Amino acid sequence: NDICNEVVGADLTSDPIVLGAVLTLSGGESAESGLYAKRALEMAVDEINDLGGIGGAQSSPLAFVICDSAGDETLAIEAAEHLTEVVNVPAIFGPGFSRLVLPVTEVTIPAEVMLISHSATAIDITYLDDNNLVWRTAPPDTFQTESLAYYSHWKLLEASNAQPELQEVNAAIVYVNDTYGQGIANNYQVVLNSYHTAWPDLNKPLLNTTLIPFDADEYDYSEVINSLLVTPFQTILIAGYESSASLLSEMLEQKSLTDADWFLTDGTRGDQLRVLVGNNDQIGLLFGVNP
Numbered sequence: 001n002d003i004c005n006e007v008v009g010a011d012l013t014s015d016p017i018v019l020g021a022v023l024t025l026s027g028g029e030s031a032e033s034g035l036y037a038k039r040a041l042e043m044a045v046d047e048i049n050d051l052g053g054i055g056g057a058q059s060s061p062l063a064f065v066i067c068d069s070a071g072d073e074t075l076a077i078e079a080a081e082h083l084t085e086v087v088n089v090p091a092i093f094g095p096g097f098s099r100l101v102l103p104v105t106e107v108t109i110p111a112e113v114m115l116i117s118h119s120a121t122a123i124d125i126t127y128l129d130d131n132n133l134v135w136r137t138a139p140p141d142t143f144q145t146e147s148l149a150y151y152s153h154w155k156l157l158e159a160s161n162a163q164p165e166l167q168e169v170n171a172a173i174v175y176v177n178d179t180y181g182q183g184i185a186n187n188y189q190v191v192l193n194s195y196h197t198a199w200p201d202l203n204k205p206l207l208n209t210t211l212i213p214f215d216a217d218e219y220d221y222s223e224v225i226n227s228l229l230v231t232p233f234q235t236i237l238i239a240g241y242e243s244s245a246s247l248l249s250e251m252l253e254q255k256s257l258t259d260a261d262w263f264l265t266d267g268t269r270g271d272q273l274r275v276l277v278g279n280n281d282q283i284g285l286l287f288g289v290n291p
Helices: 031-050 074-088 098-108 124-127 142-162 180-197 222-230 241-250 271-278
Strands: 006-009 017-023 062-068 091-093 114-117 133-137 170-178 206-214 235-239 259-266 284-287
Touching: 006 031, 006 222, 017 031, 017 074, 017 271, 031 062, 031 091, 062 091, 062 180, 074 091, 074 098, 074 222, 074 259, 098 114, 098 124, 098 133, 142 170, 142 180, 142 284, 170 180, 180 206, 180 235, 206 222, 235 241, 241 271
Parallel strands: 017 062, 017 091, 091 114, 114 133, 170 206, 170 235, 235 259, 259 284
Antiparallel strands: 006 062
16 A cells, blocks of 8 residues: 555564554645654654563564555545555554544444544544544643633733723634634634623623634635624634644734734644744734643
8 A cells, every 4th residue: 555655663574463553744734743753653662662562571563554644534544444454453543633533533433443643632532432442642622722711711801901991802713624623613612602601790791702714725814814804803713733823924914913812722833833923023912722
């Protein structure tokens, strides 16, 4: 198989225990996290095999067949089918992205193959009917949305106190339109509204939340920008990926948006964001989280 053409660990002729990995090793910016995951996997496998293999000093070394999804859903499914049907692995490491995990589980769960993702955080994964076959080591996005909603609600109330004449406050939720972004956007909106409902001040302003989706593969953000310019938003949440730093950069070119407080999810962190923040003196509050 062209996308599953690398083996990490013991040689397959040594009768090892063989597991699979579906990682994003090519395909642009997304490949960086996949390469890091592969290096971690190589270190762990070498350590296990140096100690004698699975269970200690036994004759069963460990090997992984590595598949490159290139961040593509169709290739991720193809990789999972190859690992479950041809290689017959009992477990798969990865994928790392939530948008790939869910379609891959449609292959692994019926095959009764365990899947463990190192970084998929989408809320929907929690509710899979998976017979305890789907696991992850990163916490679900309910944790970060709680933190983001709590602090952004505080900033909305702060804006209201600074301008007592405000009858309403506005929160924009800009999100990548996939499993990851949709889960964060919907949960953040629910939690933010619940915080505001529970706030005891009878004179509190009306809270408006606006959902603004965008396509992860679309780099023309004019529609998103236009949606943000319609209403004076006090807070803006961006739930996206590292490439979303370019969206933030375009937003900050609009003078009317620079007064807003910005909130970023874990997926946006990366070199692009660091460069943007370091070179921009227009950003006021920029608050981010990381599981």
